[in-house]
Amino acid sequence: MRVLLVEDDVILGEAIRDSVAAHGHGVDWVKRLDEAGLSLDTVAYDLVLLDLNLPDGFGLKFLKELRGKGSDVPVIIVTAQDQIGVRIEGLDSGADDYLVKPFDLDELTARLAAVARRYAGQPNPELDVGEARVDLTRKVARIGDKQIELTAREWAVLETLLRHRGAIVSKPDIEDSLYEFGAEVESNAVEVYVSRLRKKLGAKVIETVRGLGYRVAA
Amino acid sequence: MRVLLVEDDVILGEAIRDSVAAHGHGVDWVKRLDEAGLSLDTVAYDLVLLDLNLPDGFGLKFLKELRGKGSDVPVIIVTAQDQIGVRIEGLDSGADDYLVKPFDLDELTARLAAVARRYAGQPNPELDVGEARVDLTRKVARIGDKQIELTAREWAVLETLLRHRGAIVSKPDIEDSLYEFGAEVESNAVEVYVSRLRKKLGAKVIETVRGLGYRVAA
DNA sequence: TTTGCCACGTCAGTTTGCTGTCAGCTTGAT
DNA sequence: ATCAAGCTGACAGCAAACTGACGTGGCAAA
Numbered sequence: 001m002r003v004l005l006v007e008d009d010v011i012l013g014e015a016i017r018d019s020v021a022a023h024g025h026g027v028d029w030v031k032r033l034d035e036a037g038l039s040l041d042t043v044a045y046d047l048v049l050l051d052l053n054l055p056d057g058f059g060l061k062f063l064k065e066l067r068g069k070g071s072d073v074p075v076i077i078v079t080a081q082d083q084i085g086v087r088i089e090g091l092d093s094g095a096d097d098y099l100v101k102p103f104d105l106d107e108l109t110a111r112l113a114a115v116a117r118r119y120a121g122q123p124n125p126e127l128d129v130g131e132a133r134v135d136l137t138r139k140v141a142r143i144g145d146k147q148i149e150l151t152a153r154e155w156a157v158l159e160t161l162l163r164h165r166g167a168i169v170s171k172p173d174i175e176d177s178l179y180e181f182g183a184e185v186e187s188n189a190v191e192v193y194v195s196r197l198r199k200k201l202g203a204k205v206i207e208t209v210r211g212l213g214y215r216v217a218a
Numbered sequence: 219m220r221v222l223l224v225e226d227d228v229i230l231g232e233a234i235r236d237s238v239a240a241h242g243h244g245v246d247w248v249k250r251l252d253e254a255g256l257s258l259d260t261v262a263y264d265l266v267l268l269d270l271n272l273p274d275g276f277g278l279k280f281l282k283e284l285r286g287k288g289s290d291v292p293v294i295i296v297t298a299q300d301q302i303g304v305r306i307e308g309l310d311s312g313a314d315d316y317l318v319k320p321f322d323l324d325e326l327t328a329r330l331a332a333v334a335r336r337y338a339g340q341p342n343p344e345l346d347v348g349e350a351r352v353d354l355t356r357k358v359a360r361i362g363d364k365q366i367e368l369t370a371r372e373w374a375v376l377e378t379l380l381r382h383r384g385a386i387v388s389k390p391d392i393e394d395s396l397y398e399f400g401a402e403v404e405s406n407a408v409e410v411y412v413s414r415l416r417k418k419l420g421a422k423v424i425e426t427v428r429g430l431g432y433r434v435a436a
Numbered sequence: 437t438t439t440g441c442c443a444c445g446t447c448a449g450t451t452t453g454c455t456g457t458c459a460g461c462t463t464g465a466t
Numbered sequence: 467a468t469c470a471a472g473c474t475g476a477c478a479g480c481a482a483a484c485t486g487a488c489g490t491g492g493c494a495a496a
Contacts, residue, residue, distance in 0.1 A: 022388065022389075022390050023388055023390045023391060024386070024387075024388035024390075024391065024430065024431065109390070109394070135385075137385070138382070138384065138385030138386060139385065139386040139427070139430060140384060140385060140386070149427075151428065151429065151453090151454060151455085152427075152428070152429030152430050152454080152455095153429075153454080153455070153456095155430070186456090186457080187456060187457050187458075188456095188457085188458090188472080188473085189455080189456055189457080191471095191472060191473065191474085192455090192456075192457085192473085192474075193455095194472090194473085195472095195473060195474055195475095196474090198473095199474090208463095208471095208472070208473090210463090210464065210465080210470095210471065210472075211465095211470095211471075369442090369443055369444085370443085371443080371444070372443095404445090404446080405445060405446050405447075406445095406446080406447090406482095406483080406484085407444085407445060407446080409482095409483060409484065409485085410444090410445075410446085410484090410485080411444095412483090412484085413483095413484060413485055413486095414485095416484095417485090426452095426482095426483070426484090428452085428453065428454060428481095428482065428483075429454070429455095429481095429482075
């Protein structure tokens with residue numbers, strides 16, 4: 001399951017991201033509403049965790065506009081405002097649920113599980129990636145009948161590339177999806193993982209765009 | 219097949235009764251535990267559907283007493299309490315299966331069909347798990363002729379893994395199936411249960427995917 | 437009540453294999 | 467031809483996972 005986290009607080013954001021990731025879901029973390037809009041336009045998310053107190057705008061307005069555009073992605077509002085009026089307004093604006101800070105992370109994973117249950121009812125989307133077929137949800141990859149084993153980091157890189165399938169993904173972007181914010185990458189780790197993925201999935205699946213990044217053909 | 223339905227909610231009770239009847243089974247519907255006791259003393263039922271939240275007593279206690287009297291009629295618990303602790307307790311008390319409200323009626327008929335198969339003398343769907351054969355419905359496992367005894371929590375872990383057979387199941391997901399939300403797991407309990415299952419079922423049945431979780435090969 | 441038994445959760449010491457790093461090589465642009 | 471960018475085999479370190487052992491508590495039999 002792929003989750004978009006919209007949260008400007010670094011401490012809380014990290015905690016939420018780690019918790020969600022530990023449950024095996026992919027997490028994209030943005031800190032502003034305009035970034036959120038961009039991500040939502042390009043990626044099909046299964047759930048949005050939306051903080052209402054963001055520096056660059058009003059979350060509720062954003063949520064209303066999102067619904068106005070016809071999106072029905074489940075949205076859980078996360079906020080410090082526990083006033084009942086805001087809560088009502090949030091649900092009126094199209095939120096599916098409401099979490100008031102500070103909240104227990106278990107509280108969050110419980111809601112997450114509820115959404116995941118709904119999501120699990122859908123057939124698993126298997127993607128063709130070169131010779132291989134991959135299932136990002138179940139973390140299963142195979143070429144023909146042969147099962148391919150990918151490690152955690154390899155899945156992370158592949159997922160990032162596939163999420164922007166057809167587009168060029170820069171190395172720093174991949175690093176950001178691999179490590180926490182501010183992590184020092186003093187090496188060519190991304191190149192190494194691309195190399196490992198190619199060895200497992202076939203040399204042609206990941207294309208190098210010299211000076212810009214990598215791309216998986218759509 | 220003759221089914222005893224113990225359910226005080228009229229709406230839900232009617233829905234269940236109609237659904238079961240539509241599948242060609244006979245249904246007796248009682249709304250209190252004392253009635254249920256009476257019916258069980260006089261009629262040989264093939265299956266009991268037991269709501270735990272009844273006005274006149276505790277379903278679990280009733281179930282334990284029933285088992286204490288030597289009855290081995292299959293019992294499926296139907297309840298709104300979706301806390302895992304209750305679920306474990308229910309299975310410990312001698313229930314054969316567990317349905318959490320609100321549930322799909324298809325869900326019910328599927329379990330019903332499993333019981334019906336057993337009733338008809340046909341082999342229950344036994345799963346091959348490595349060297350072992352397990353029957354999740356009857357909670358029976360064996361290797362060759364040798365019966366394997368699994369504890370309640372071992373069954374819970376194995377069931378979770380088999381429900382997602384072929385997919386990688388994260389440790390937090392397994393924990394969620396083991397404990398209620400909010401339960402602090404300050405240890406490596408999941409690892410320990412995996413270890414115990416491997417010792418009983420064979421080392422190769424549960425595969426470790428480092429950093430992601432566990433998997434039972436499809 | 438006492439006794440014994442067993443499932444459960446915890447811990448510590450050990451094992452495992454992923455991960456990040458580097459060095460030397462290849463490739464592509466100019 | 468030259469240089470920068472990218473590729474990949476190898477390897478040590480370390481965090482994740484394994485497992486034997488133990489204390490506790492609940493349940494049942496005596």
